[in-house]
Amino acid sequence: MKLEELDKNLLNTISDIKDIPKGAVNIRKDGQAIYRQSSPNIEIKTGETGGLLVEIKPGTKNETVHVPVILTQTGLNDVVYNQFIVGENADATIVAGCGIHNDSHGRSRHEGLHEILVKEGARLKYVEKHYGEGSGTGQKVLYPTTKITVMKNAVAEIETVQIKGVDDTVRITEAYIHEKGSLKVVERLMTHGEQNAVSEIKINIEGQGGSGQILSRSVAKDNSTQVFKAALVGKNECLGHVECDAIIMDKATIKAVPELMAEDSNAVLTHEAAIGKIAGEQLIKLMSLGLTEGQAVDTILEGFLK
Amino acid sequence: MLHLENLSFSVHNNGDSKQIISDINLDIKRGKLYGITGPNGGGKTTLAKVIMGILTHTAGHIYLDGEDISDKNITERANLGIAYAFQQPPRFKGLTVEDLVKIAQPKLSNLSVRKRMRDVGLCPEDYLDRDMGSGLSGGEMKRIEILQVLARNAKLAIFDEPEAGVDLWTIQRLVDIIVGKYQNNPEAAAVLITHNRNILPICDEIVVIEEGRIKHHGHRDEIWPIIRDDIVCQVQDTCRGEEII
Numbered sequence: 190m191k192l193e194e195l196d197k198n199l200l201n202t203i204s205d206i207k208d209i210p211k212g213a214v215n216i217r218k219d220g221q222a223i224y225r226q227s228s229p230n231i232e233i234k235t236g237e238t239g240g241l242l243v244e245i246k247p248g249t250k251n252e253t254v255h256v257p258v259i260l261t262q263t264g265l266n267d268v269v270y271n272q273f274i275v276g277e278n279a280d281a282t283i284v285a286g287c288g289i290h291n292d293s294h295g296r297s298r299h300e301g302l303h304e305i306l307v308k309e310g311a312r313l314k315y316v317e318k319h320y321g322e323g324s325g326t327g328q329k330v331l332y333p334t335t336k337i338t339v340m341k342n343a344v345a346e347i348e349t350v351q352i353k354g355v356d357d358t359v360r361i362t363e364a365y366i367h368e369k370g371s372l373k374v375v376e377r378l379m380t381h382g383e384q385n386a387v388s389e390i391k392i393n394i395e396g397q398g399g400s401g402q403i404l405s406r407s408v409a410k411d412n413s414t415q416v417f418k419a420a421l422v423g424k425n426e427c428l429g430h431v432e433c434d435a436i437i438m439d440k441a442t443i444k445a446v447p448e449l450m451a452e453d454s455n456a457v458l459t460h461e462a463a464i465g466k467i468a469g470e471q472l473i474k475l476m477s478l479g480l481t482e483g484q485a486v487d488t489i490l491e492g493f494l495k
Numbered sequence: 496m497l498h499l500e501n502l503s504f505s506v507h508n509n510g511d512s513k514q515i516i517s518d519i520n521l522d523i524k525r526g527k528l529y530g531i532t533g534p535n536g537g538g539k540t541t542l543a544k545v546i547m548g549i550l551t552h553t554a555g556h557i558y559l560d561g562e563d564i565s566d567k568n569i570t571e572r573a574n575l576g577i578a579y580a581f582q583q584p585p586r587f588k589g590l591t592v593e594d595l596v597k598i599a600q601p602k603l604s605n606l607s608v609r610k611r612m613r614d615v616g617l618c619p620e621d622y623l624d625r626d627m628g629s630g631l632s633g634g635e636m637k638r639i640e641i642l643q644v645l646a647r648n649a650k651l652a653i654f655d656e657p658e659a660g661v662d663l664w665t666i667q668r669l670v671d672i673i674v675g676k677y678q679n680n681p682e683a684a685a686v687l688i689t690h691n692r693n694i695l696p697i698c699d700e701i702v703v704i705e706e707g708r709i710k711h712h713g714h715r716d717e718i719w720p721i722i723r724d725d726i727v728c729q730v731q732d733t734c735r736g737e738e739i740i
């Protein structure tokens with residue numbers, strides 16, 4: 190199996206892989222699996238949904254599975270429904286992500302539902318990067334949904350990154366946390382041009398001693414718009430925190446709606462939200478170290494989204 | 496090296512014009528250390544910001560080595576060799592101490608970054624990766640600020656109250672480093688804005704700024720005796736409750 194240069198570049202951007210990685214991997218290109226490989230501890234097959242069923246065996250230590258999606262054909266409306274099961278006490282990383290290359294004027298669209306079950310005592314890191322490129326005016330559209338259930342004593346972290354090139358995105362994240370389970374959702378987003386991005390995250394903390402955290406950093410440039418909704422529902426004695434921090438520039442608009450719902454008197458839920466432009470003092474400071482204003486802006490934004 | 500000629504800065508508020516610095520004439524020569532002092536609100540920081548180009552003077556001229564730099568912006572002045580350590584350094588979310596030091600001086604090797612960190616009393620192992628966002632104390636921020644300006648190897652380095660919030664042991668070390676680097680340096684000069692009784696008398700020249708004007712200026716032997724009992728004591732009473740040594 191050989192990858193084309195374009196495919197390699199897209200894959201490298203979304204999942205930091207230079208070529209087909211070792212271990213478990215499924216590469217989906219233009220609506221079809223072009224490469225699939227299981228590992229002794231991680232099995233990838235076609236599930237009842239027609240999408241992937243990825244099973245990470247109980248007790249697996251320190252393994253990564255890559256499931257990138259790339260779109261290079263225009264006019265394609267790719268829809269997937271993948272399921273991931275992380276076995277008891279396993280410790281694994283899932284690297285998902287979608288890269289679109291569109292040189293035409295037609296629209297490319299990917300819609301993905303990822304359903305993740307993190308079983309008792311397991312640890313999971315789930316990383317999803319989105320990226321779009323191409324010379325035409327063709328829209329690059331992504332609608333990802335992630336549903337995650339974190340069982341007793343399990344720990345999960347979801348990291349989503351969308352820095353460049355996606356014109357329209359609605360990201361839905363829905364989570365259920367059971368007894369002493371913990372979930373952290375970290376989101377980094379930058380929009381520019383005429384882009385729109387919506388992110389809705391809802392974490393339901395069902396079990397006693399559960400904890401949930403949502404951290405969002407975003408930058409909106411030009412005429413782009415962002416809507417960020419983060420809801421925490423505490424149904425038991427639990428801890429939850431939402432933090433969203435946004436830099437607004439040019440003629441962009443940002444709406445941030447943190448929402449806390451406590452259904453138990455022992456639920457402790459907090460939120461912080463801030464939207465503001467780059468502080469003038471920061472620009473002045475970096476310029477006094479010899480950077481131009483443009484370089485200073487880039488340095489500040491890069492650090493902020495790192 | 497730096498020549499200020501009839502330099503003034505005023506702000507306009509609701510049709511009112513307020514003169515913040517007025518008619519400053521000052522010559523800064525290489526190899527010398529200048530101490531600028533005077534009561535709070537006198538205009539010291541404003542003068543430093545006007546020299547750096549952060550504020551634009553409303554009258555007069557600034558010459559650097561004979562060239563009028565009045566129209567140069569902050570970046571250009573930085574590249575011409577002026578550096579300014581802020582009185583209150585801003586914080587940066589997501590940039591580490593190391594990032595900032597490398598921006599200040601991209602040519603520094605990792606080894607010299609570490610050495611310079613130790614010079615200002617910061618253990619590199621503990622501080623290099625620290626976020627410039629919120630976790631650092633005021634005194635730590637100050638030391639990192641001074642470190643950046645020292646690392647730039649500027650022709651003219653201006654330190655705005657380097658002692659504020661910094662512990663006594665570290666101040667002494669910082670002062671030694673500044674004196675060692677600038678006093679008698681044929682290439683460079685330093686300006687220290689300070690209220691510190693130990694720092695002022697080691698400066699070659701002392702400038703007292705009050706209500707936006709130079710009230711006294713001259714050799715330390717001439718000025719220090721005049722202000723020792725006067726201004727420094729007033730400052731001590733009003734200096735935000737900081738311990739003055």
Ligand SMILES: Nc1ncnc2c1ncn2[C@@H]1O[C@H](COP(=O)(O)OP(=O)(O)OP(=O)(O)O)[C@@H](O)[C@H]1O
Nearest residue numbers: 506513515533534535536537538539540541542582
């Ligand atoms: N943009 C501005 N608009 C109005 N007043 C200003 C402005 N900038 C500075 N000032 C005023 O100018 C005066 C000089 O301020 P400056 O910060 O230069 O004083 P300073 O000598 O550095 O004082 P300190 O010892 O407290 O640091 C103060 O009264 C200050 O309130």
Ligand SMILES: [Mg+2]
Nearest residue numbers: 539540541582
């Ligand atoms: Mg001041």
